[in-house]
Amino acid sequence: MRETDLLIVGAGTAGLTAAIYGCRSGLVCVVLEKGMFGGQIVNTTDIENYPGMPGVDGVEFANALHQQAEKLGAQILFESLEEITKGEDHWFYVKTSGGAFRAKAVIVANGAEHRKLGCQGEETFAGRGVSYCATCDGAFYRGKEVAVVGGGNTALEEALYLSSICEKVHLIHRRDTFRAHQKTIQRVLSTPNIIPHYQSAVVRVEGNTKLQSLILSTPEGETTVAVAGLFVAIGLAPQNQLYALLCQLDENGYFVAGEDCVTSCEGLYAAGDTRQKPLRQLVTAASDGAVAAYMAGSYIGGTFSQWDARGSLYQRLF
Numbered sequence: 617m618r619e620t621d622l623l624i625v626g627a628g629t630a631g632l633t634a635a636i637y638g639c640r641s642g643l644v645c646v647v648l649e650k651g652m653f654g655g656q657i658v659n660t661t662d663i664e665n666y667p668g669m670p671g672v673d674g675v676e677f678a679n680a681l682h683q684q685a686e687k688l689g690a691q692i693l694f695e696s697l698e699e700i701t702k703g704e705d706h707w708f709y710v711k712t713s714g715g716a717f718r719a720k721a722v723i724v725a726n727g728a729e730h731r732k733l734g735c736q737g738e739e740t741f742a743g744r745g746v747s748y749c750a751t752c753d754g755a756f757y758r759g760k761e762v763a764v765v766g767g768g769n770t771a772l773e774e775a776l777y778l779s780s781i782c783e784k785v786h787l788i789h790r791r792d793t794f795r796a797h798q799k800t801i802q803r804v805l806s807t808p809n810i811i812p813h814y815q816s817a818v819v820r821v822e823g824n825t826k827l828q829s830l831i832l833s834t835p836e837g838e839t840t841v842a843v844a845g846l847f848v849a850i851g852l853a854p855q856n857q858l859y860a861l862l863c864q865l866d867e868n869g870y871f872v873a874g875e876d877c878v879t880s881c882e883g884l885y886a887a888g889d890t891r892q893k894p895l896r897q898l899v900t901a902a903s904d905g906a907v908a909a910y911m912a913g914s915y916i917g918g919t920f921s922q923w924d925a926r927g928s929l930y931q932r933l934f
């Protein structure tokens with residue numbers, strides 16, 4: 617069985633920052649990533665609000681973090697965490713898609729995933745017209761008619777992005793006003809090929825081998841809109857069922873953990889979008905990664921005697 621001091625689940629902003637801090641403190645750090653490193657931010661081209669890096673591209677940002685973590689010694693493995701338990705010997709025992717690990721401490725930085733609409737046909741046409749990321753898949757619909765579902769910043773930004781490459785964008789929202797920044801709403805409302813559908817919801821999606829139309833429920837009754845693509849942007853949901861037996865989760869599935877990232881399971885920390893917090897952004901994810909690595913280092917130092925000899929190194933590097 618492979619062994620590490622600190623096992624980090626997720627190579628997004630929180631996880632890679634935890635790896636940077638963990639490695640600098642002298643811990644052996646392994647990061648598990650089930651998809652591509654970088655997490656959610658690779659889906660955006662323009663980050664306006666990360667302090668000191670105005671206008672940086674999401675992929676560029678993720679590449680820089682990845683390189684920084686690897687240069688400091690983090691081992692980033694493209695494996696998914698599938699099972700986790702804690703032994704009476706204080707070690708965490710983990711099963712991954714690539715084998716098994718034991719770790720002295722674990723930081724869960726697995727972010728959150730796109731919420732599904734739950735309508736009829738959504739699963740059938742996923743990847744065949746139904747998408748959860750306009751910047752990833754928008755180019756497949758160049759010159760075509762598409763729809764975006766949602767009323768927040770992400771939905772409106774996706775609609776704006778698609779309006780520059782698609783013929784027409786139907787923006788479907790269940791309320792009568794959007795919940796986005798005023799500046800973004802104004803841009804959407806003044807873009808001629810974005811058609812808002814207020815108080816509307818997708819009842820089902822239809823097609824043959826590919827998506828062809830949406831059935832909307834509107835205040836005037838059901839109506840059909842012919843589209844080649846449907847982009848679902850109705851928010852994110854955590855995927856923490858794996859940890860439900862180890863830790864306390866809240867009613868929405870987020871880890872119950874404060875600014876110190878401490879969960880109800882000793883030695884297991886939750887960092888970034890996966891924990892309860894008022895603001896899910898890069899800057900708060902990075903902050904959590906640093907704090908969680910610091911807390912994990914203190915825990916390992918206190919719990920595993922073989923680490924004590926390195927305790928002074930840990931203090932010096934922070």
Ligand SMILES: Cc1cc2nc3c(=O)[nH]c(=O)nc-3n(C[C@H](O)[C@H](O)[C@H](O)COP(=O)(O)OP(=O)(O)OC[C@H]3O[C@@H](n4cnc5c(N)ncnc54)[C@H](O)[C@@H]3O)c2cc1C
Pocket residue numbers: 625626627628629630631648649650651652653654655656657659660662663664665666695696697698725726727728770855887888889890896897898899901
């Ligand atoms: C389109 C878009 C634009 C955004 N723009 C901005 C912006 O401009 N500024 C800003 O501050 N924030 C922005 N955000 C929000 C920001 O991206 C998130 O707050 C941030 O990415 C959270 O980082 P994280 O590390 O907690 O999670 P994530 O970025 O979600 O990373 C989690 C990682 O964990 C991996 N993972 C999940 N489960 C497992 C598992 N079982 N095993 C192994 N790996 C796993 C995932 O594949 C993923 O790579 C944007 C988000 C989106 C979607």
